[in-house]
Amino acid sequence: MGSIYIKNKWLPYLLVAPIVILICLFKIYPIVDSVIQGFRLKESWTLDNYKMLFADKTFWDSLIVTLKFNIVIIPLQIIVSFIMAMLANVKVKGIETFRTIFYLPFCISLTVSTLIWQTMLNNNNGVMNSLLNLFGFESQGFLIDKKWAWLSIILIASWRGCAYWMMFILAGLKNIDRALYESAKIDGAGFFGILFKITIPLLKNVLLFVFVANTTANFLLFAPIQIATEGGPQGSTNVLMYEAYKSAFKYSNRPRSSCIVTILLIIVVAVCFIQNKFLNEKEV
Amino acid sequence: MKFIKLTALLVTTTLLVSLYLTGCGNSSSENESTADATIDSTETSESDANSKQPYAGVTINWISQGVGDSGWEGLTKPILEEFEKETGIHVNAEFYSFNDLFEVIETKSASGTTDFDVMSVDVTYVSKYGSSGYLEPLDSFFTEEEKKEWTDAAYSAGCWEDIMYAAPENTSTQILWYNKTLLDEAGITVPENDGENRLTYEQIAELAKQGLEKLDPDGSKGLIGFDFQQVSRVYQMNMLPNSMGGANIGEDGFSVDGVINSDAWINSVTWYQNLVKEGIASQGYDADQLPEYFYAGKMLFMVGGTWTPTSMTSEDEIGYTYAPCFEGYEDKAATSTGSWYFGVNSNSKQKEAAAEFIKYFTLGEGNDMWLEINGDMPCRVEKLEEIMADDSDYAGYLKIGAYEAQNSAVARAVTPAFGEYSTILDLTWEDVRNGADVKEALDSAVSKINAATAAYK
Numbered sequence: 001m002g003s004i005y006i007k008n009k010w011l012p013y014l015l016v017a018p019i020v021i022l023i024c025l026f027k028i029y030p031i032v033d034s035v036i037q038g039f040r041l042k043e044s045w046t047l048d049n050y051k052m053l054f055a056d057k058t059f060w061d062s063l064i065v066t067l068k069f070n071i072v073i074i075p076l077q078i079i080v081s082f083i084m085a086m087l088a089n090v091k092v093k094g095i096e097t098f099r100t101i102f103y104l105p106f107c108i109s110l111t112v113s114t115l116i117w118q119t120m121l122n123n124n125n126g127v128m129n130s131l132l133n134l135f136g137f138e139s140q141g142f143l144i145d146k147k148w149a150w151l152s153i154i155l156i157a158s159w160r161g162c163a164y165w166m167m168f169i170l171a172g173l174k175n176i177d178r179a180l181y182e183s184a185k186i187d188g189a190g191f192f193g194i195l196f197k198i199t200i201p202l203l204k205n206v207l208l209f210v211f212v213a214n215t216t217a218n219f220l221l222f223a224p225i226q227i228a229t230e231g232g233p234q235g236s237t238n239v240l241m242y243e244a245y246k247s248a249f250k251y252s253n254r255p256r257s258s259c260i261v262t263i264l265l266i267i268v269v270a271v272c273f274i275q276n277k278f279l280n281e282k283e284v
Numbered sequence: 285m286k287f288i289k290l291t292a293l294l295v296t297t298t299l300l301v302s303l304y305l306t307g308c309g310n311s312s313s314e315n316e317s318t319a320d321a322t323i324d325s326t327e328t329s330e331s332d333a334n335s336k337q338p339y340a341g342v343t344i345n346w347i348s349q350g351v352g353d354s355g356w357e358g359l360t361k362p363i364l365e366e367f368e369k370e371t372g373i374h375v376n377a378e379f380y381s382f383n384d385l386f387e388v389i390e391t392k393s394a395s396g397t398t399d400f401d402v403m404s405v406d407v408t409y410v411s412k413y414g415s416s417g418y419l420e421p422l423d424s425f426f427t428e429e430e431k432k433e434w435t436d437a438a439y440s441a442g443c444w445e446d447i448m449y450a451a452p453e454n455t456s457t458q459i460l461w462y463n464k465t466l467l468d469e470a471g472i473t474v475p476e477n478d479g480e481n482r483l484t485y486e487q488i489a490e491l492a493k494q495g496l497e498k499l500d501p502d503g504s505k506g507l508i509g510f511d512f513q514q515v516s517r518v519y520q521m522n523m524l525p526n527s528m529g530g531a532n533i534g535e536d537g538f539s540v541d542g543v544i545n546s547d548a549w550i551n552s553v554t555w556y557q558n559l560v561k562e563g564i565a566s567q568g569y570d571a572d573q574l575p576e577y578f579y580a581g582k583m584l585f586m587v588g589g590t591w592t593p594t595s596m597t598s599e600d601e602i603g604y605t606y607a608p609c610f611e612g613y614e615d616k617a618a619t620s621t622g623s624w625y626f627g628v629n630s631n632s633k634q635k636e637a638a639a640e641f642i643k644y645f646t647l648g649e650g651n652d653m654w655l656e657i658n659g660d661m662p663c664r665v666e667k668l669e670e671i672m673a674d675d676s677d678y679a680g681y682l683k684i685g686a687y688e689a690q691n692s693a694v695a696r697a698v699t700p701a702f703g704e705y706s707t708i709l710d711l712t713w714e715d716v717r718n719g720a721d722v723k724e725a726l727d728s729a730v731s732k733i734n735a736a737t738a739a740y741k
Contacts, residue, residue: 055738122568141718230711230714252412254394256739
């Protein structure tokens with residue numbers, strides 16, 4: 001192998017070429033094309049699409065909804081996933097069964113799980129309201145009341161999402177040498193001492209990945225909103241991704257959609273950069 | 285040496301196998317040639333069939349809405365089979381949900397695909413698809429005589445800038461349906477009325493309230509008093525502001541300020557919101573779910589289309605009468621109208637066969653079958669006259685429908701920005717249904733529509 005490599009200096013490039021071509025074709029090209037489309041209107045180059053977008057109150061409302069939604073959902077999912085991973089890492093009999101149960105929601109497609117939750121949260125005959133009524137509480141408009149709808153979407157997305165992120169954190173936990181925990185316990189460290197001084201620092205790289213991937217996934221979250229609320233009630237779940245979708249497929253206004261997607265891309269990259277900066281300060 | 289022997293053996297075997305296969309091929313060719321004689325004898329009858337089926341072997345693709353056996357998917361099956369028998373054209377039909385169809389058309393047409401030939405077009409999208417180049421002009425496929433078979437209004441709605449882009453399958457009109465079995469049980473009789481002396485929305489609300497109090501006082505049966513078949517869709521909901529004299533859109537086809545936030549809109553929308561608050565109209569069901577409650581015998585009154593009887597799943601007896609009007613606005617009674625059209629994909633490779641299919645479904649036997657199967661209001665002058673002249677009970681609701689089509693029908697907003705208009709207003713209707721402040725919601729809709737249509741100006 002070594003001799004082939006030495007003789008053919010192009011071989012490594014040749015081997016990676018297929019995947020590079022595919023990435024360029026299916027990842028880079030759509031992004032570049034989308035950015036370009038944002039500057040095109042009636043076959044000429046212009047900034048008008050952005051001017052119209054920035055003058056549109058719906059866009060700003062949607063941006064605020066997106067930020068509010070993500071400020072809650074990202075930390076929530078990571079904390080819940082972390083707790084689930086810690087629980088799934090405990091050494092007890094039958095823990096494999098619990099791990100499977102924890103992971104099960106991710107095995108159901110997002111569309112199906114949204115439809116199930118939509119039925120459960122229905123304000124007329126949903127099981128959640130039946131339970132509330134059973135305990136003497138009034139029915140709530142989980143998907144039709146603007147106070148509840150965005151929280152319901154967070155619940156739907158997190159029910160499935162946490163199971164996924166848990167697996168990464170669990171894999172990271174498994175890589176931590178148990179001798180470290182035992183030494184810490186001998187030295188008298190408590191649960192929180194071990195958590196903040198051993199577990200979290202040693203999980204930094206895994207957490208960085210989870211933070212970045214989770215941020216991207218949640219900023220681009222779309223299916224539960226389209227299925228359960230269509231951006232309503234009163235725009236309370238109208239995130240930028242859904243606004244981009246409406247622009248492209250309901251309004252046939254692709255330049256507007258491209259502008260929104262480009263802005264989303266910039267936000268996601270900026271947030272990931274900040275997360276990277278904070279979490280990657282010191283290599284462990 | 286062993287390797288050479290093995291290779292030689294392999295080559296020899298391959299040659300033998302290929303020779304054998306070639307032999308088989310020859311013998312089958314011989315069989316085919318002997319069979320030619322027998323084919324000759326049947327040639328005449330086949331050519332007869334071909335002359336009857338000028339497009340034998342042709343397949344076209346049609347995209348439409350209405351998934352499921354009770355939807356268009358099931359209802360159009362006999363029509364497609366009959367069409368194939370007559371013309372030889374096989375129609376591959378793809379059905380989507382109502383909302384998905386618009387996205388599918390948009391995505392496919394914008395990419396210039398040739399993978400479908402015919403599309404079902406909601407009348408409000410004719411101008412948009414026509415001006416975007418998605419639809420093939422149909423003037424060359426239809427003679428002037430054929431065009432005259434439709435009512436002027438129906439034909440004109442399929443045109444944009446004097447070019448015919450789509451052919452009307454049927455039109456629609458709204459009447460008031462009620463569950464007679466439930467009302468009898470509640471001891472309620474619907475007062476006598478006619479087109480000149482309509483029931484009012486206020487009367488219907490009162491009757492529905494009385495009915496609910498008697499039949500479902502604690503709400504445990506989940507009965508609904510009164511609602512619209514296509515709740516939270518501008519198609520039917522705009523009947524309310526129209527019935528108070530409100531317009532759908534400004535005359536320029538874009539302006540909405542002072543139109544959809546006028547007094548007529550605010551008052552009628554507030555009336556509907558109060559109906560929801562009182563528990564007479566429903567909340568939390570969408571336009572796909574809600575009509576099922578009437579079909580299943582769980583709703584007392586419903587404003588709906590003439591296809592309602594064919595959709596019933598309950599054995600309950602249903603009654604029908606003229607669409608209501610608002611008290612004090614008796615001269616402004618309004619009903620929604622318009623329906624589905626058929627158009628040819630401008631990138632289709634089989635435009636002629638596609639046009640044949642459209643002709644069959646909008647003018648020919650297929651249209652007769654469709655009207656009978658789905659109970660829709662025809663666009664053809666001949667069929668409308670037939671309904672008006674028919675004295676049988678069956679045609680009763682169609683007669684009322686035909687009357688409404690001629691006397692109270694209000695066309696939907698005619699604008700190339702109908703996608704933006706309906707998306708925003710549908711959500712606004714849903715918001716006020718869910719308790720949003722009416723004035724704020726309508727003002728917000730104005731601002732959203734203005735922003736969304738800025739690109740057109």
